[in-house]
Amino acid sequence: xxxxxxxxxxxxxxxxxxxxxxxxxxxxxxxxxxxxxxxxxxxxxxxxxxxxxxxxxxxxxxxxxxxxxxxxxxxxxxxxxxxxxxxxxxxxxxxxxxxxxxxxxxxxxxxxxxxxxxxxxxxxxxxxxxxxxxxxxxxxxxxxxxxxxxxxxxxxxxxxxxxxxxxxxxxxxxxxxxxxxxxxxxxxxxxxxxxxxxxxxxxxxxxxxxxxxxxxxxxxxxxxxxxxxxxxxxxxxxxxxxxxxxxxxxxxxxxxxxxxxxxxxxxxxxxxxxxxxxxxxxxxxxxxxxxxxxxxxxxxxxxxxxxxxxxxxxxxxxxxxxxxxxxxxxxxxxxxxxxxxxxxxxxxxxxxxxxxxxxxxxxxxxxxxxxxxxxxxxxxxxxxxxxxxxxxxxxxxxxxxxxxxxxxxxxxxxxxxxxxxxxxxxxxxxxxxxxxxxxxxxxxxxxxxxxxxxxxxxxxxxxxxxxxxxxxxxxxxxxxxxxxxxxxxxxxxxxxxxxxxxxxxxxxxxx
Amino acid sequence: xxxxxxxxxxxxxxxxxxxxxxxxxxxxxxxxxxxxxxxxxxxxxxxxxxxxxxxxxxxxxxxxxxxxxxxxxxxxxxxxxxxxxxxxxxxxxxxxxxxxxxxxxxxxxxxxxxxxxxxxxxxxxxxxxxxxxxxxxxxxxxxxxxxxxxxxxxxxxxxxxxxxxxxxxxxxxxxxxxxxxxxxxxxxxxxxxxxxxxxxxxxxxxxxxxxxxxxxxxxxxxxxxxxxxxxxxxxxxxxx
Ligand code: HEM
Ligand code: SF4
Ligand code: SF4
Numbered sequence: 001x002x003x004x005x006x007x008x009x010x011x012x013x014x015x016x017x018x019x020x021x022x023x024x025x026x027x028x029x030x031x032x033x034x035x036x037x038x039x040x041x042x043x044x045x046x047x048x049x050x051x052x053x054x055x056x057x058x059x060x061x062x063x064x065x066x067x068x069x070x071x072x073x074x075x076x077x078x079x080x081x082x083x084x085x086x087x088x089x090x091x092x093x094x095x096x097x098x099x100x101x102x103x104x105x106x107x108x109x110x111x112x113x114x115x116x117x118x119x120x121x122x123x124x125x126x127x128x129x130x131x132x133x134x135x136x137x138x139x140x141x142x143x144x145x146x147x148x149x150x151x152x153x154x155x156x157x158x159x160x161x162x163x164x165x166x167x168x169x170x171x172x173x174x175x176x177x178x179x180x181x182x183x184x185x186x187x188x189x190x191x192x193x194x195x196x197x198x199x200x201x202x203x204x205x206x207x208x209x210x211x212x213x214x215x216x217x218x219x220x221x222x223x224x225x226x227x228x229x230x231x232x233x234x235x236x237x238x239x240x241x242x243x244x245x246x247x248x249x250x251x252x253x254x255x256x257x258x259x260x261x262x263x264x265x266x267x268x269x270x271x272x273x274x275x276x277x278x279x280x281x282x283x284x285x286x287x288x289x290x291x292x293x294x295x296x297x298x299x300x301x302x303x304x305x306x307x308x309x310x311x312x313x314x315x316x317x318x319x320x321x322x323x324x325x326x327x328x329x330x331x332x333x334x335x336x337x338x339x340x341x342x343x344x345x346x347x348x349x350x351x352x353x354x355x356x357x358x359x360x361x362x363x364x365x366x367x368x369x370x371x372x373x374x375x376x377x378x379x380x381x382x383x384x385x386x387x388x389x390x391x392x393x394x395x396x397x398x399x400x401x402x403x404x405x406x407x408x409x410x411x412x413x414x415x416x417x418x419x420x421x422x423x424x425x426x427x428x429x430x431x432x433x434x435x436x437x438x439x440x441x442x443x444x445x446x447x448x449x450x451x452x453x454x455x456x457x458x459x460x461x462x463x464x465x466x467x468x469x470x471x472x473x474x475x476x477x478x479x480x481x482x483x484x485x486x487x488x489x490x491x492x493x494x495x496x497x498x499x500x501x502x503x504x505x506x507x508x509x510x511x
Numbered sequence: 512x513x514x515x516x517x518x519x520x521x522x523x524x525x526x527x528x529x530x531x532x533x534x535x536x537x538x539x540x541x542x543x544x545x546x547x548x549x550x551x552x553x554x555x556x557x558x559x560x561x562x563x564x565x566x567x568x569x570x571x572x573x574x575x576x577x578x579x580x581x582x583x584x585x586x587x588x589x590x591x592x593x594x595x596x597x598x599x600x601x602x603x604x605x606x607x608x609x610x611x612x613x614x615x616x617x618x619x620x621x622x623x624x625x626x627x628x629x630x631x632x633x634x635x636x637x638x639x640x641x642x643x644x645x646x647x648x649x650x651x652x653x654x655x656x657x658x659x660x661x662x663x664x665x666x667x668x669x670x671x672x673x674x675x676x677x678x679x680x681x682x683x684x685x686x687x688x689x690x691x692x693x694x695x696x697x698x699x700x701x702x703x704x705x706x707x708x709x710x711x712x713x714x715x716x717x718x719x720x721x722x723x724x725x726x727x728x729x730x731x732x733x734x735x736x737x738x739x740x741x742x743x744x745x746x747x748x749x750x751x
């Protein structure tokens with residue numbers, strides 16, 4: 001890897017389009033999954049001898065099973081509208097990171113073997129044979145896509161490169177070329193229940209520690225229950241919320257909100273992970289197995305509702321797929337959305353007036369908000385389209401005095417991925433992560449310059465980890481990214497808690 | 512002789528076009544979308560989806576958000592194409608329908624707009640490095656084909672008139688399975704030959720975007736996954 005500073009692209013504005021630099025990201029690739037991790041997910045351990053036949057058979061199978069894959073391969077007109085929409089292209093200038101060019105890596109092979117023109121006139125339509133070099137190229141460039149769907153917003157047919165990326169990764173894994181980072185993690189979920197491999201005992205101890213922290217902080221005992229049968233609400237949250245900063249402050253925020261709302265809730269050690277990396281590797285069966293854990297936990301604990309914590313891809317899988325993968329949810333209380341987002345819950349409570357805040361507690365922060373890609377373009381919150389943009393902002397504004405949005409072209413449905421989504425949040429892809437973050441970082445620097453923004457809130461475990469890692473490269477402290485519920489936690493006044501209003505008097509009395 | 516060759520060419524091209532598109536559409540319709548993947552924010556009702564799709568195919572809404580130049584050229588080309596096609600209907604109906612009469616004057620000049628739009632799109636394939644990178648020979652050839660169809664048509668309309676009454680008689684004849692005389696005008700023969708090629712390649716090329724856009728799950732799905740369970744038949748098998 002080149003030395004730190006050289007990797008950081010300097011953009012004049014967040015969406016500045018570079019001239020193409022062919023080959024600039026050639027050969028970059030994440031570590032391959034070991035045979036053990038491959039086999040645990042039902043994939044062959046290493047590249048199989050008949051990989052070519054198997055890859056083509058898999059491609060044909062996916063074209064039969066997934067309309068998006070088939071239609072998108074056929075109908076791209078190469079208009080070029082998507083070419084400047086991917087943050088990895090903006091950050092690396094490698095033309096193979098242009099969405100349509102990324103699709104073409106696979107489309108060229110599809111055309112060669114499955115279309116008339118490609119079979120008989122390959123040179124005419126850019127069709128090419130499937131070789132081992134092509135396979136390597138797939139492995140490289142399909143791991144330079146965070147499946148963020150930004151391209152799909154701008155394509156006249158909604159062609160979603162993420163669908164092609166997922167299919168390509170599924171094909172690669174099925175011939176023995178899975179990705180270490182994702183497959184290892186999925187294996188841990190299958191065996192232990194969360195991405196970290198945190199066992200129930202360790203988890204219980206961590207949560208007890210957190211309860212003590214809250215009590216030390218506020219003087220109030222707020223519970224973070226684990227595996228409590230008969231609780232009303234099952235909270236499923238990314239396991240990063242149990243140990244990483246700033247995630248953990250978000251978890252404390254949820255606990256305080258539940259406490260104030262007076263609801264009974266619990267976490268599950270069996271389903272102690274909201275994230276579903278089955279999405280990243282494009283494998284329906286694995287995604288389904290991971291989701292089924294939540295169903296089992298809900299049944300075993302006898303809960304009535306399911307709420308998801310702050311996590312982007314997790315919320316997409318929860319909102320858009322959970323009903324498909326693990327439903328029907330006829331045994332839950334139908335008066336609530338199934339599943340519900342923690343922000344939907346908190347916003348409802350705020351509207352009901354059950355929560356009181358001291359907004360000045362966040363006055364040291366000048367906030368902006370980063371729309372996480374898969375929440376923005378692959379899910380919804382609330383009843384109205386676009387609720388996924390409004391509700392988080394409403395909550396932030398309810399607890400903070402200082403808030404501004406970043407450039408309109410980089411938020412809402414046009415939001416830029418953090419650079420670490422879709423299974424790329426691994427150190428072996430650090431160079432790509434730093435470059436891919438540059439459009440978002442540039443938009444942030446702009447509001448810092450114009451409005452003195454100091455902190456950016458996010459509602460995704462990946463965004464939070466990625467930003468705390470890459471923000472220092474762009475001149476911010478690593479704790480400049482915060483959880484939305486961390487802001488809630490800062491401002492919320494718990495019943496019986498000593499507030500600032502009482503405090504000055506006490507101070508005066510002491511004088 | 513000439514008339515027979517062209518008659519057979521058009522029968523063949525029509526069969527390939529119709530059967531080809533029908534088979535492709537049937538395939539798109541048969542393959543399930545296993546998951547809910549509308550690009551959000553998306554409409555929450557079927558009516559909303561119909562509107563979204565209408566905005567896409569009539570105004571090219573997403574393209575407009577995306578790139579104003581491509582939108583300008585692309586939209587001009589397509590709308591002009593429809594006017595031109597509508598104008599051509601009079602060669603296939605004995606009594607010309609009222610709406611075909613109305614579009615006549617527009618249709619004439621739409622030919623220029625169509626060619627202008629196509630040339631704009633084509634220019635981008637040379638001038639913009641990103642678009643040059645993604646263009647294959649076929650992408651250039653389709654534009655060349657359409658430009659050639661447009662220019663040969665405009666030539667007959669404004670420069671070297673052809674015997675339009677005879678052409679109409681030929682076309683009406685084809686529709687009644689009889690072969691009438693076709694004027695041996697080289698520009699006409701070029702025009703018709705190129706159109707036949709366009710019809711033949713339609714179902715096996717990217718021109719399938721026209722029917723295909725209606726099957727794009729990211730645009731045609733209703734955003735209601737929490738309210739309604741969505742399950743593909745092959746995925747239902749996994750539950751057994
Ligand atoms: C439902 C009908 C149709 C819709 C919604 C549609 C939409 C579009 C859109 C949005 C584009 C991309 C922008 C552009 O490059 O213009 C495009 C490209 C194109 N369309 Fe269509 N189209 C339709 C029918 C047709 C038909 C009937 C033809 C030809 C006979 C056609 C030929 C083309 C060609 C050649 C391109 C590529 C232009 C280029 O190379 O840049 N389209 N279409
Ligand atoms: S915007 Fe869509 S149709 Fe145009 S080149 Fe990109 S993927 Fe293809
Ligand atoms: S899904 Fe996102 S990362 Fe992937 S090609 Fe599209 S814009 Fe780029």
